[in-house]
Amino acid sequence: MGIPQVAAVTAVVAGVTTIVMGIWAKYPFALAAGLGVSAFVSSTIATTKNLTWPEVMGLVLIAGIVMFVLVLSGLREAVMKAVPTGLKTAIVVGIGLFIAIIGLVNAGFVRRMPDAAHTTVPLQLGQDGKLLGWPTLVFIVGLILTIILVVRKVKGGILIGIVATTLFAMGLQLITNTPSSLKDPSGWSLMIPAVPSQIFSFPDLSLIGKVNLFGAFAHLGIMSALLLTFTILLSVFFDAMGTMTGLASEAGLVDKNKNMKNANRVLLVDAAGSVAGGFGSVSANEIFVESAAGIGEGARTGLASVVTGTLFLLAAFFTPLVSIVPFEAVAPALVIVGFMMASQIRNIDWSDFGIAIPAFLTFILMPFTYSIANGLGAGFIAYVIIRVVQGRAKEVHVLMWGVSVAFVIYFGIGPIQQLLGLH
Numbered sequence: 001m002g003i004p005q006v007a008a009v010t011a012v013v014a015g016v017t018t019i020v021m022g023i024w025a026k027y028p029f030a031l032a033a034g035l036g037v038s039a040f041v042s043s044t045i046a047t048t049k050n051l052t053w054p055e056v057m058g059l060v061l062i063a064g065i066v067m068f069v070l071v072l073s074g075l076r077e078a079v080m081k082a083v084p085t086g087l088k089t090a091i092v093v094g095i096g097l098f099i100a101i102i103g104l105v106n107a108g109f110v111r112r113m114p115d116a117a118h119t120t121v122p123l124q125l126g127q128d129g130k131l132l133g134w135p136t137l138v139f140i141v142g143l144i145l146t147i148i149l150v151v152r153k154v155k156g157g158i159l160i161g162i163v164a165t166t167l168f169a170m171g172l173q174l175i176t177n178t179p180s181s182l183k184d185p186s187g188w189s190l191m192i193p194a195v196p197s198q199i200f201s202f203p204d205l206s207l208i209g210k211v212n213l214f215g216a217f218a219h220l221g222i223m224s225a226l227l228l229t230f231t232i233l234l235s236v237f238f239d240a241m242g243t244m245t246g247l248a249s250e251a252g253l254v255d256k257n258k259n260m261k262n263a264n265r266v267l268l269v270d271a272a273g274s275v276a277g278g279f280g281s282v283s284a285n286e287i288f289v290e291s292a293a294g295i296g297e298g299a300r301t302g303l304a305s306v307v308t309g310t311l312f313l314l315a316a317f318f319t320p321l322v323s324i325v326p327f328e329a330v331a332p333a334l335v336i337v338g339f340m341m342a343s344q345i346r347n348i349d350w351s352d353f354g355i356a357i358p359a360f361l362t363f364i365l366m367p368f369t370y371s372i373a374n375g376l377g378a379g380f381i382a383y384v385i386i387r388v389v390q391g392r393a394k395e396v397h398v399l400m401w402g403v404s405v406a407f408v409i410y411f412g413i414g415p416i417q418q419l420l421g422l423h
Helices: 003-025 035-048 053-073 075-082 085-106 134-151 157-176 215-220 222-251 263-279 291-296 302-317 327-347 353-369 372-389 398-411 413-419
Strands: 031-033 110-112 123-125 285-287
Touching: 003 031, 003 263, 003 285, 003 302, 031 263, 035 053, 035 222, 053 075, 053 215, 053 222, 053 263, 075 222, 075 263, 075 398, 085 110, 085 222, 085 291, 085 327, 085 353, 085 372, 134 157, 134 327, 157 327, 215 222, 222 263, 222 285, 222 291, 222 327, 222 372, 222 398, 222 413, 263 285, 291 327, 353 372, 372 398, 398 413
Parallel strands: none
Antiparallel strands: 031 285, 110 123
16 A cells, blocks of 8 residues: 555545535535544554554444444434533634644744653744744745734635745755655655646556455454444544534534534535445545634535645646645644634633633644544533533433443443453
């Protein structure tokens, strides 16, 4: 399995599911391989469980099918409606902070300490507390430019900022010949903004269908495989739920209780994306937070998704050309959109601890743990506990009880596996 094959199938699956989202669900949400579940299956399941990639994708595919059934049953939409309005606002804030830190980390402006486990400071500014490298300058220039354009209310300011920053990065690369961060920590985070020698290439889609549906069950045993499938399901279920709630709120596509209009179609497409991603061997596809960049520019209908999906499909044929846009040029847009979403923090009722504390846990744990699902889980559990302590347990929707129990299992999956002798 090579990078060209993964890139090609990722673009094709993302393109098709995003176009369906635009035409059928009519929402400005783009779909692509989910970072949270991808990190979990690659760094946790594939490496620690010694599973092959087709076996891992078999678990992802099963989780996607189960989620699709849950959507058809109406359970997933019912769970979304059961979440209190204050926590839905916290989800928006948390996603804003999450995409902002993604931007800062992708740009190398914020980095993890090399020996974070043995220091009191897990994150730092640049390298050793200093901003180094031409890519960091590109990010700073791009951020300043994007701020100016947004403050001046220039139409398409975020997009103009990305294009202008990319051109600046390409010019700087011609002069400096800066390598990738794989060779130099102060280099480009991944994409090098150099003029490619090749522009067009046919996509290699050989990964589609390379799935071993029940291989993990034979390899690990039924109980262990089921627990891993449950963890994947919960991560995909709530990552996407939190993302779509936050994006819909930012776009103004919710009612007074922050419930999405015509939500079931969005949920069906998202669930189908998980199935398609697993079958395509590129991990579960789900609505991704970077859709906020389009919403920040005014996207409110499915037309935005149709355009984005079409560009995904074109990207499969023009991979060398697409790769000239460095993360450092896109990161400023994520930081600015993160600010826009986080501004909704003012709508949280801070006088009610039953909402305020769960909301706080929700929006700080999303960026700090790099997971939307972790933030949701902590917030939901805290909400139930505090309402019980306050003597207001009757206010807790029965589905919130069920979801909180599911998250207790999710967070305790390690001890549960040890207890069952499956670790």
